[in-house]
Amino acid sequence: xxxxxxxxxxxxxxxxxxxxxxxxxxxxxxxxxxxxxxxxxxxxxxxxxxxxxxxxxxxxxxxxxxxxxxxxxxxxxxxxxxxxxxxxxxxxxxxxxxxxxxxxxxxxxxxxxxxxxxxxxxxxxxxxxxxxxxxxxxxxxxxxxxxxxxxxxxxxxxxxxxxxxxxxxxxxxxxxxxxxxxxxxxxxxxxxxxxxxxxxxxxxxxxxxxxxxxxxxxxxxxxxxxxxxxxxxxxxxxxxxxxxxxxxxxxxxxxxxxxxxxxxxxxxxxxxxxxxxxxxxxxxxxxxxxxxxxxxxxxxxxxxxxxxxxxxxxxxxxxxxxxxxxxxxxxxxxxxxxxxxxxxxxxxxxxxxxxxxxxxxxxxxxxxxxxxxxxxxxxxxxxxxxxxxxxxxxxxxxxxxxxxxxxxxxxxxxxxxxxxxxxxxxxxxxxxxxxxxxxxxxxxxxxxxxxxxxxxxxxxxxxxxxxxxxxxxxxxxxxxxxxxxxxxxxxxxxxxxxxxxxxx
Amino acid sequence: xxxxxxxxxxxxxxxxxxxxxxxxxxxxxxxxxxxxxxxxxxxxxxxxxxxxxxxxxxxxxxxxxxxxxxxxxxxxxxxxxxxxxxxxxxxxxxxxxxxxxxxxxxxxxxxxxxxxxxxxxxxxxxxxxxxxxxxxxxxxxxxxxxxxxxxxxxxxxxxxxxxx
Numbered sequence: 001x002x003x004x005x006x007x008x009x010x011x012x013x014x015x016x017x018x019x020x021x022x023x024x025x026x027x028x029x030x031x032x033x034x035x036x037x038x039x040x041x042x043x044x045x046x047x048x049x050x051x052x053x054x055x056x057x058x059x060x061x062x063x064x065x066x067x068x069x070x071x072x073x074x075x076x077x078x079x080x081x082x083x084x085x086x087x088x089x090x091x092x093x094x095x096x097x098x099x100x101x102x103x104x105x106x107x108x109x110x111x112x113x114x115x116x117x118x119x120x121x122x123x124x125x126x127x128x129x130x131x132x133x134x135x136x137x138x139x140x141x142x143x144x145x146x147x148x149x150x151x152x153x154x155x156x157x158x159x160x161x162x163x164x165x166x167x168x169x170x171x172x173x174x175x176x177x178x179x180x181x182x183x184x185x186x187x188x189x190x191x192x193x194x195x196x197x198x199x200x201x202x203x204x205x206x207x208x209x210x211x212x213x214x215x216x217x218x219x220x221x222x223x224x225x226x227x228x229x230x231x232x233x234x235x236x237x238x239x240x241x242x243x244x245x246x247x248x249x250x251x252x253x254x255x256x257x258x259x260x261x262x263x264x265x266x267x268x269x270x271x272x273x274x275x276x277x278x279x280x281x282x283x284x285x286x287x288x289x290x291x292x293x294x295x296x297x298x299x300x301x302x303x304x305x306x307x308x309x310x311x312x313x314x315x316x317x318x319x320x321x322x323x324x325x326x327x328x329x330x331x332x333x334x335x336x337x338x339x340x341x342x343x344x345x346x347x348x349x350x351x352x353x354x355x356x357x358x359x360x361x362x363x364x365x366x367x368x369x370x371x372x373x374x375x376x377x378x379x380x381x382x383x384x385x386x387x388x389x390x391x392x393x394x395x396x397x398x399x400x401x402x403x404x405x406x407x408x409x410x411x412x413x414x415x416x417x418x419x420x421x422x423x424x425x426x427x428x429x430x431x432x433x434x435x436x437x438x439x440x441x442x443x444x445x446x447x448x449x450x451x452x453x454x455x456x457x458x459x460x461x462x463x464x465x466x467x468x469x470x471x472x473x474x475x476x477x478x479x480x481x482x483x484x485x486x487x488x489x490x491x492x493x494x495x496x497x498x499x500x501x502x503x504x
Numbered sequence: 505x506x507x508x509x510x511x512x513x514x515x516x517x518x519x520x521x522x523x524x525x526x527x528x529x530x531x532x533x534x535x536x537x538x539x540x541x542x543x544x545x546x547x548x549x550x551x552x553x554x555x556x557x558x559x560x561x562x563x564x565x566x567x568x569x570x571x572x573x574x575x576x577x578x579x580x581x582x583x584x585x586x587x588x589x590x591x592x593x594x595x596x597x598x599x600x601x602x603x604x605x606x607x608x609x610x611x612x613x614x615x616x617x618x619x620x621x622x623x624x625x626x627x628x629x630x631x632x633x634x635x636x637x638x639x640x641x642x643x644x645x646x647x648x649x650x651x652x653x654x655x656x657x658x659x660x661x662x663x664x665x666x667x668x
Contacts (some may be wrong), residue, residue: 113552116559119568123665127607135611152593152615155606181572236538243545247631250552254559299577335667394537399526401533416665445668459548462541476525 002171002182003094003189006032009058009479012065015077017287022103026193027288029269030295033167033190035061036297040137040166044148045350047141050166051173062152090303094214097206098234102203105238110192116249118186118258118447120181126259133165138172155364159356161347162308163191164261184253186261191256193268195248197292199241199275200462205464206237208279209409209471216408216474228375232470240463249418265303266453268295269424270460271311276314277416278464289314290340297344301359302428302450304344309423311340312417361446362437373439378434380443381425384451391394398465408474414461428453540554566664571663577607577635578628585642586624588612593622595643604662605640636662 010031014024039053062250069076122131133156136144148158167190168183175182210233217230249256252263269292278287297307315337322330382388395414398406404414428450434440558564582605586592591614596602605628609615616622624642631639631651637660638653 004575111557118560119564120572121559121564121568122572122575122667123668124607128603132610146614150615152617153606153610180575207532229661237544240545243542243549246549246552246556247545247553250548250555253555256556257559258666274608328641387548394544397597398537399531400538401530405534459545463545466538466545469534469541472526472531472534472649 002175002186003029005174006018006036006167008032009054010062012062014291016065016068016075017291020077021284023197023288025103025205026196026200027177027291030075030190030193030197031291032058032296033163034100034291034298035168036166037161037163039163039167039171040144040354041347041350043137043150043216044144044162047260048446049140049173050137050169054166054170056471064219068483072155077440085096086188092181094210094231094234095305098203098207098210098238102206102238103202105242106196106203106245109195109242110126113195113245114188114192117185120184121258122180122184123255123258123260125261126187127180129189130164130259130261131157131168131180133160133162134168134172134183137162137169137390138178139249145354146350148354151357154357156362157359157361158194159348159351159359160300161298161304163196163295164264179287179366180259183412187259187261187264188257191252191267194264194271194292194295195459197269197288198248198271198274198456200239200465201271201279202460203237204239204279204285205274205411206233206235206467208411209233209429209474212409213353213474214473227315230471231385232465232473237468240466242363244459247459248456249426251459255449255452258482262302262449262452265296265299265306268292268299269303269306269420269453270457272296272307273364273431273457274460275465276354277310277317277420278414280410280412293340293344298347301348302431302453303349305427306420306424306453308341308344309427310420311337313345313423315340315417317412326490328380356468359437361363361431362439362442364437367438370433373433376428376439376443377429377447379415380447381429381451385455385458387426387455387458391486394462394465398462400467402465402468402472404475405472407467409471411468412462413435414464417457417461421454421461424457426456523597567664570659571666573657574635574663575608577655577657578605578613578638578640578652579612580655581640582608582626583612584652584654585626585640585650586613589614590623591616591621593617593619593625595625595627597627604628610641636660638662 003303007028010028010033011024014028014031018024018027035053035057036050036054038057039050042048042051042053073079132147133152134148142155145158147153150158163437164187168186171179171186210230213233214230231369248263248267252260255270273291275285275292279285291312293307296303296310313334318333319337322333395418399414432443432447436441558636589612592609593616594602594605596608603625604617609626621623622645624644627643627656628638629637629641630637631641633639633656634651635655642650644650
């Protein structure tokens with residue numbers, strides 16, 4: 001019921017921004033959670049009940065979406081954009097089928113992974129941070145403001161962003177059940193939504209590659225496709241997505257279902273990379289990325305820093321392209337990027353403004369010099385990033401053998417995703433190295449969680465290479481006969497050509 | 505106008521036939537990449553699935569229930585000593601007890617480090633009739649010492665520690 005309330009609040013805005021797509025299902029509760037975070041911020045900064053704030057924000061967002069749809073009929077969720085590489089005919093059957101089967105496979109993998117909720121563990125941080133924040137927001141402005149600067153609860157990380165605390169508070173207030181178990185289940189469901197979307201990005205990669213293979217085959221109509229060639233990218237996308245869900249929950253272990261927030265921001269950031277940096281940049285995909293970056297940035301401080309890094313990369317991606325095309329200052333992407341960074345910086349700024357206690361991750365005077373702390377940090381982080389030893393060679397081999405396929409597919413260079421991974425990892429490592437206290441103790445108690453993002457991101461990147469490896473049919477072989485007349489890329493049933501560029 | 509990526513536009517990319525043909529050996533390497541990744545993902549997924557299944561085992565269920573019962577017991581005892589919303593201090597003499605009791609007290613009372621304004625100093629002490637062998641004890645400013653009541657949980661020692 002609580003997650004349905006979040007989903008109901010987020011549904012209309014998501015449908016308008018993203019469209020009537022399967023990804024909108026897990027995205028709706030996450031968007032509701034963003035609204036809960038905004039409600040918590042309003043309650044904290046200005047007063048009033050968090051529930052009233054939430055209802056007000058949800059109402060304004062819903063009405064705005066409805067007015068927007070009424071004014072701009074083309075933006076209606078059920079109206080498909082006049083473009084995009086959407087195939088027709090049998091390729092379209094695969095396209096739709098992969099969507100439905102992919103959603104079912106991801107849902108099954110998520111349900112299986114959430115079976116750990118049978119044991120209602122409430123983790124240390126769940127009690128000392130996340131559920132405590134929810135209590136403050138539930139109790140209202142005065143309690144939350146007083147707690148923010150209370151030096152007696154340094155373990156509570158009062159200045160952490162409000163998405164989890166706000167969402168749990170809303171769930172308690174709506175259901176009337178103020179139990180820790182409900183709070184933990186809510187957090188686990190949000191984790192599951194974020195993981196689902198990150199995995200869904202791989203299904204989208206498969207569908208995108210599949211449509212390109214179909215278009216390439218249409219150019220080569222003299223050659224009948226080998227059995228399974230058209231379906232392969234779709235199947236690979238679905239299989240990799242399902243496996244990725246299990247892997248992500250495996251990486252997080254008990255912290256996926258015991259009330260911790262690390263998986264939420266990590267998976268949201270990986271999903272944002274997929275939709276906004278790797279997929280070709282359709283409007284709906286970019287909005288998915290924006291919403292996921294909001295989730296990551298409003299969940300935890302590492303998430304905020306990583307989200308800012310990803311926003312910078314997205315800005316560079318689009319600004320570079322506009323610069324090359326226009327030979328002028330790419331104001332639009334730079335403007336959007338600046339807005340993104342400012343929005344993500346709003347919560348830390350508010351914390352300074354309200355005089356929140358400093359966020360102390362570890363107590364005591366700084367021990368060790370830069371060299372020793374760097375060594376300890378690298379050793380500790382690498383212990384949880386074995387996947388990189390597998391993923392880096394795969395990415396190099398993929399870049400060499402499948403780079404051409406990737407370029408033909410329209411997917412962006414995985415270097416963008418690697419850059420995001422590296423920036424996220426360096427930000428965390430830099431915090432350990434330059435931070436206070438005993439870094440050994442700090443690493444022992446947190447590095448297994450702060451490495452979720454680079455670990456899941458690496459798995460995600462190589463997952464996309466696996467899909468690309470099944471889409472090689474979109475590039476001709478040396479043994480293929482030359483094409484007599486370059487085709488138009490028409491799909492199999494002589495439908496309209498896939499339009500890959502549509503005007504703004 | 506630009507054809508580049510943007511809010512409404514996808515990237516301009518070369519068409520499949522704008523690209524040079526690829527020799528079979530390169531295709532085989534590409535296929536090997538796919539198979540290797542799939543094997544890696546299957547191994548990772550099996551590992552993840554096993555870890556997740558282990559977390560939902562009967563042993564974990566009983567451990568989690570014991571943990572919840574332990575904290576519920578401490579909360580009830582704490583409530584019997586200090587009304588919700590009051591300013592209390594939690595003794596830091598034993599860091600482990602301080603951490604446990606802070607988790608119980610912080611959501612319902614206002615914690616302080618200033619003993620002069622606290623209505624009581626709460627400690628967690630090993631006493632019979634407590635929660636798994638420990639009881640919440642309040643030391644009031646007037647010198648009175650009281651043990652929490654209203655709940656008990658038989659057994660000795662705290663429940664298994666949660667992973668940090």
